[in-house]
Amino acid sequence: MAQLLITKLVLNALRVSPIVLAAVFGTTNPAVAGEIDSTSQLSQEFSTGIGQVTSVSQFSDVEPTDWAFQALQSLVERYGCISGYPNSRYRGEDTLNRYEFAAGLNACLDRVNELIATTTADLVTKEDLATLQRLQEEFSAELATIRGRVASLEARTAELEANRFSTTTKLKGEAIFALSSAFGDGGADTDNDPTNNPKLEDNVAFSNRLRLKLLTSFNGTDRLETRLNTGNITKFGPSATGTSMTRLGFDSNDNNNVELDKFNYAFNMSDSIRIKLEATGASVADNVNVFNPLWSSGSSGAISRFGRFSPVYLPNSGGAGVTVNFNPKGNISFDAAYMVPGNNSSNPADGKGMFDGSNTSLAQLSFKPDRKLGIGLVYSRAYQSGDQVDLTGGVGSGFASKPFDDVATTSNNYGLQASFRATDKVIVSGWAGLTDAEAESGGVDKKGADADIFYWSANVGIKDIGGTGNVLGVIVGQSPKVNDNSIATREDNDTSFHLEGLYKMKISNSVVVTPGMVVIFNPEHSNENNTIYVGTVRTTLKF
Known part of the structure; x- marks a missing residue:
């Protein structure tokens, strides 16, 4: 005994x-x-x-x-x-x-x-x-x-x-090197005249992005994030391909000038409530579950911008904002966020500031009945002034981004996201979204005009293919498309499809290499436009 x-x-x-x-x-x-x-x-x-x-x-x-x-x-x-x-x-x-x-x-x-x-x-x-x-x-x-x-x-x-560097602060770094090219028989155009399509900028480019993060905690549960960013990864957007549908998910082109692109502070108000205050670089997708666990990361996820997560999270991101996460014990959680674009939050002029200009209010209800299944329901209401209209956050057609051209626009956005772990190695995710937009100005010919925008995506990822930590993925979908517009000349008549294949190879705990290809059929939702291809080999190093 x-x-x-x-x-x-x-x-x-x-x-x-x-x-x-x-x-x-x-x-x-x-x-x-x-x-x-x-x-x-x-x-x-x-x-x-x-x-x-x-x-x-x-x-x-x-x-x-x-x-x-x-x-x-x-x-x-x-x-x-x-x-x-x-x-x-x-x-x-x-x-x-x-x-x-x-x-x-x-x-x-x-x-x-x-x-x-x-x-x-x-x-x-x-x-x-x-x-x-x-x-x-x-x-x-x-x-x-x-x-x-x-x-x-x-x-x-x-x-x-x-x-050690600090008693309260950790330094983390991330570097990306990318070899990329867009190619095809011509760039996309929206005038339905294939003889007038812009030239496709198809030279192979070698580019980089570097981020340094200082993560500071004062009591063990809070976090102050300061992130510096520099890079020259081109945006394969309208200037290069004629469409935003071809943008890379990790593009960042400031000619390698160092900038403070994120500054925020998160803390727990209680055991079930966490608040995040963002002074710059605000992104709802960084603060809530986007139900795309394998591909949401910009550095090691999908190679396309559209493939990372639903466009419902994108309007008015990049500036200041606040997010509240309510996670009680159980299978249901709730998130709320308010975002303002960066060039508004610090400007006290009329039509600017935190509450008198472009802004987005968002709410998300999440269900996780078990470890295999997750479902999210999202609603957001966004207002964008005429010089800041981009309803889809840099993805989708030009009409979907600006259904009434450069006119102040209000939108109600609805999203459904889901992720399912079929096995320990196979994860299936996807989303669908609908935007109801209304013109707030533009004179008698535009004010009061309305448009409906729809988009969807589905993907599958298979883990440990060819080695532990490797992931093989396929992403398909339809970028935001204007299905109906009271201004008929700004309505998408055909349908574009997004196809993406990628293979994430884990070289070590700090190095991941991801070759991938994005194929855009009928760019800008026009059958008159030729298929565009974007290929890249992305190498990500974390330290």
Whole structure:
């Protein structure tokens, strides 16, 4: 029984040591690892434990009927060195290996020595001391190994602390190198005259993008993000191909001038409410679930802009805004956001500012009945002044972007997104969206005009094809199209289709290479336009 008591004592002493064990031995307790998804979560869980207990009744998962209840109660009352997990849990069923046992035994010995040195009371019996001595002799080799490794870890930790960048800030970087080209029999045009199509800029281009992020936390749950961006990745848009349907999802062309493209602060208002304030670079798609887990990233997701996520998230992004995420315990969550374009938020002039110019209000209701299925319902209302109209955020046809030309426009936008994990390696995602637009100005010939814009996409990703971490993907869809417009001359008469194939190859944890091809049939929703192809090989490095 004494050995049993010491075993339980050791197990509880491990409450504060999983992270240290992970660093020393390259692993953590399997029972703990199965419940914790990341190192940050592990740290948070163990930092919020209930600490040393004074009564066994403080454990929510220990009952008087448990076979070891009396032993645990004795350890708590006599030695006072039992600690619990978060939520007042004891986890008495967890398993441990010899190294873990030895680490806990060492902690137990320290506690017993402390009791002996500080009190004359008969707290430690001769039988328990004899048991401890036998255990110490049995695990002497493991104890020596642990002490050596801990000493080495402490030295390495001290060196890291002495040379670390900041006590509150982490520096992360991302670099993209891309070899890209658009080609075909000609660029797209909207006048239905194939003899007048613009020339396709089809030379092969080698370009780059670099981003440095400073992530600062003041209390462990908040985050201040400062991101610097520079790049020269061309936008394969109207100037290169005659259409925005061919844009890359990672384009960023500021001629390699460094700019502050994101600055925001996120914090928890409560256990279920998180708020994010963005001064520049605001993007709803960065703050909510877009239900496209494999392809939403601009650096390692889809190679096209359209393939990343639904255009419902795009209007008036890039400036200032606020997002509130409400995630109660359960299968339903709610998000709300308010966005203003960048050249408005800091301008106090009439028709500008945070509330007197272009803006978007968005709400999303998400359902996740299980780990396989996710569904999102989105509604947004956007207003854009005449000089800022772009209803589809840089994807889709020219008519869909500006259904009434450069006229102030209000739009009601509806979206349905879904993602389904068919197997552990196959994920299917997609979305559909509808925009109801109305002209707010433009004189008697345009004011009050209305238009309907529709779009959809579906994709499939197969993981671990050709190697662990690799992903093969296919994306199909229809870019935003004006199905009906009271201004008949700005209505899309035909239908364009988007086809994208890509293969993401994981070279290492820091390097991913993604060759891919985008094919646009009937660009600008016109059968008169020739098919356009965009190929790229994107290499992403993260550090």
